[in-house]
Amino acid sequence: MATKIRLTRLGKKKQPTYRVVVMDSRKPRDGRYIEQLGIYDPRQDPSLIKIDNERALHWLRTGAQPTERARKLLEISGAWTQFKVEKGEIHTVGDDNAEEPAKIEAVVEETVEEAIEESVKVVAEAVVEETVEEEIEDAAEEDAVNSSDES
Numbered sequence: 001m002a003t004k005i006r007l008t009r010l011g012k013k014k015q016p017t018y019r020v021v022v023m024d025s026r027k028p029r030d031g032r033y034i035e036q037l038g039i040y041d042p043r044q045d046p047s048l049i050k051i052d053n054e055r056a057l058h059w060l061r062t063g064a065q066p067t068e069r070a071r072k073l074l075e076i077s078g079a080w081t082q083f084k085v086e087k088g089e090i091h092t093v094g095d096d097n098a099e100e101p102a103k104i105e106a107v108v109e110e111t112v113e114e115a116i117e118e119s120v121k122v123v124a125e126a127v128v129e130e131t132v133e134e135e136i137e138d139a140a141e142e143d144a145v146n147s148s149d150e151s
Contacts, residue, residue, distance in 0.1 A: 005066040017041045022059050051077040
C-alpha cells in the first residue's frame with residue numbers, strides 16, 4: 001500500500017484547520033486515514049503546528065511520502081531533518097559516538113607538549129649555531145690581531 005503523509009481539512013468555510021495524517025494515497029483528501037500525526041492551524045499568529053515527531057519518523061522510515069505542504073510542516077517540527085540525518089543525506093559536524101571531552105583534551109595537551117618540545121629543540125640548535133659562529137669570528141679576530149702584532 002502506498003502511504004502518504006498529508007493534510008486533511010477541518011473547520012467551517014473560510015476558517016480552515018488541518019490534521020497531519022498518514023493515509024493511503026488512493027483515498028480522497030478528507031477520507032479515512034490510518035493515523036493522525038498532528039494538527040496545523042494557519043489562522044493563528046504564529047501558525048500552530050503540533051506534530052508527533054516519533055510517529056512521523058516511524059512512518060517516514062516505513063516509506064510514507066509526504067506532500068509538499070506536509071514536508072514543510074515536518075521540516076518546521078524537525079522530523080524531516082532528523083529523518084534525512086538518519087538516512088545519511090545530511091551530514092552533521094558532531095558524532096553521536098564522539099569521544100569524551102577528557103580524551104580529546106588529553107590528545108590536545110599531548111600534541112601541544114610535542115610542539116613545544118620541538119620548538120625548544122629548534123631554538124636551542126639556533127642558539128648553539130650562533131654561539132659557535134661568534135666564537136669562530138672571535139678566534140679569527142684574535143688571530144688577525146696576533147698576526148698583526150708579530151709583524
